[in-house]
Amino acid sequence: MKITFNGAAGEVTGSRHLVQTSNTKFLLDCGFFQGKRRPTRKLNASFYFDPQDIDFVVLSHAHLDHCGALPLLVNRGFSGPIYATHPTKDVARQMLRDSAGIQESDYKFMKKHRIPGAQTLAKPLYTLKDIPKTIRRFRTFSYIRQENVWHKIHPNVNLKFYDAGHILGSAVSVLDINDNGRKIRLAYTGDLGRKHTPLLHNPAYIRDKVDVMIVESTYGGIKHRNLDEAYKELTEIVQYVYENKSKLIVPAFALGRTQLFVYMLHHLMDTGLIPKIPVYVDSPLAGRVTEVFTKYRDDYDIESKLDFPRKGDYPLFFRTLRYTKSRDESKMLNNIQGPVVIISASGMVENGRILHHLKHSLRNPKNVILITGYQARDTLGRKLLEGWERVKIFGRWYKVNARIKVLNELSAHADGEDLTDYILKTKGVKKVFLVHGEEDRSQALRQNILKRNKNIEVVIPQFGQSFDI
Numbered sequence: 487m488k489i490t491f492n493g494a495a496g497e498v499t500g501s502r503h504l505v506q507t508s509n510t511k512f513l514l515d516c517g518f519f520q521g522k523r524r525p526t527r528k529l530n531a532s533f534y535f536d537p538q539d540i541d542f543v544v545l546s547h548a549h550l551d552h553c554g555a556l557p558l559l560v561n562r563g564f565s566g567p568i569y570a571t572h573p574t575k576d577v578a579r580q581m582l583r584d585s586a587g588i589q590e591s592d593y594k595f596m597k598k599h600r601i602p603g604a605q606t607l608a609k610p611l612y613t614l615k616d617i618p619k620t621i622r623r624f625r626t627f628s629y630i631r632q633e634n635v636w637h638k639i640h641p642n643v644n645l646k647f648y649d650a651g652h653i654l655g656s657a658v659s660v661l662d663i664n665d666n667g668r669k670i671r672l673a674y675t676g677d678l679g680r681k682h683t684p685l686l687h688n689p690a691y692i693r694d695k696v697d698v699m700i701v702e703s704t705y706g707g708i709k710h711r712n713l714d715e716a717y718k719e720l721t722e723i724v725q726y727v728y729e730n731k732s733k734l735i736v737p738a739f740a741l742g743r744t745q746l747f748v749y750m751l752h753h754l755m756d757t758g759l760i761p762k763i764p765v766y767v768d769s770p771l772a773g774r775v776t777e778v779f780t781k782y783r784d785d786y787d788i789e790s791k792l793d794f795p796r797k798g799d800y801p802l803f804f805r806t807l808r809y810t811k812s813r814d815e816s817k818m819l820n821n822i823q824g825p826v827v828i829i830s831a832s833g834m835v836e837n838g839r840i841l842h843h844l845k846h847s848l849r850n851p852k853n854v855i856l857i858t859g860y861q862a863r864d865t866l867g868r869k870l871l872e873g874w875e876r877v878k879i880f881g882r883w884y885k886v887n888a889r890i891k892v893l894n895e896l897s898a899h900a901d902g903e904d905l906t907d908y909i910l911k912t913k914g915v916k917k918v919f920l921v922h923g924e925e926d927r928s929q930a931l932r933q934n935i936l937k938r939n940k941n942i943e944v945v946i947p948q949f950g951q952s953f954d955i
């Protein structure tokens with residue numbers, strides 16, 4: 487068996503891992519790279535394999551850096567099934583539609599303004615019409631009450647999903663592979679969640695014996711603070727915004743972080759710890775994803791149900807909360823008086839409506855910008871985090887006077903200790919590949935694993951590198 491890492495190697499985006507055996511070839515995730523336009527474009531447009539040769543894809547979850555390139559794969563001849571959980575299919579449909587829409591409008595904008603390179607840099611890799619035929623390829627399973635169910639997905643491969651606790655529908659995959667008579671068990675974590683995150687179950691430990699693991703390492707070597715501290719800090723921030731009649735701007739991923747943040751505000755308002763100020767979720771995608779959440783209320787964890795026991799009280803809806811729909815409604819927020827909370831995408835502040843909100847808020851020292859998730863290199867979010875005094879938005883410089891706050895506790899990723907535990911609690915592991923992390927994070931995780939078990943071989947693959955198993 488051979489594994490080739492075609493992305494998420496030394497970085498956190500572009501998950502697409504190719505597994506080849508004597509009788510099959512398949513992909514674990516097929517995501518988009520995110521970052522600087524020029525190099526990213528090239529990476530996203532290139533597969534270093536022939537999509538027609540791929541028998542199937544196993545999709546861990548619906549974040550674009552894991553599923554974003556699926557329509558392109560289908561356009562280039564992939565005709566096999568895509569295995570995922572039920573919610574992942576529903577959410578992926580929304581995410582991919584949104585991604586196609588952004589690509590189409592980006593291209594139109596660059597062409598209209600005659601920005602050089604429109605053809606080479608912004609021509610959509612797929613459009614809205616490509617989404618239905620991609621979604622038709624999905625074959626879905628559940629992991630709820632399915633601990634002992636293996637699904638035969640190929641004459642030589644069985645698949646089992648475990649709850650990864652990262653976002654709605656996220657799964658850890660365990661593959662039972664027969665490579666010409668040789669049995670190999672391969673586990674792939676996708677993105678692994680944090681314990682005790684509202685709305686989600688804790689990541690489920692793998693109960694099967696496994697030989698090889700591919701594990702994410704976003705927060706390797708980092709220890710997250712307790713969620714209670716995040717609640718405390720959020721209370722203080724909202725109080726500050728209330729007293730100063732200012733704005734709290736929260737860039738957040740439409741999928742996952744937005745729902746968690748809304749849940750926390752709802753909880754704090756219900757318990758009287760913060761005043762009931764207006765909250766806007768200004769992202770049509772977030773609104774649509776939230777609708778998927780309501781469809782899968784059984785997938786919520788028990789603690790979240792206890793927080794909202796009353797009939798008709800839904801965790802993701804409350805009286806002062808509004809999901810904006812139209813562009814006009816969004817523009818109206820530019821001139822709104824505080825106190826107000828505006829949650830908007832994209833999470834790494836690269837595109838979308840959040841840029842308009844920042845443009846109108848960065849100069850006022852009373853406003854607060856709250857960073858809630860991982861910010862990749864070269865993104866505007868990373869620059870705010872690093873304390874840049876001026877930042878460029880739509881070609882103009884803006885002075886950063888607003889307060890920048892960080893709540894890493896809201897991360898949807900396990901921290902270094904949890905990742906190490908997850909690996910060491912899986913029985914039989916001889917070899918671990920650390921992906922989906924910047925070099926220093928993966929190295930830190932590697933050290934932590936080796937400190938506790940010297941017999942496991944821990945490898946940090948480079949982009950394009952292949953390994954025989």
Ligand SMILES: [Zn+2]
Binds near residue numbers: 549677
């Ligand atoms: Zn993810």
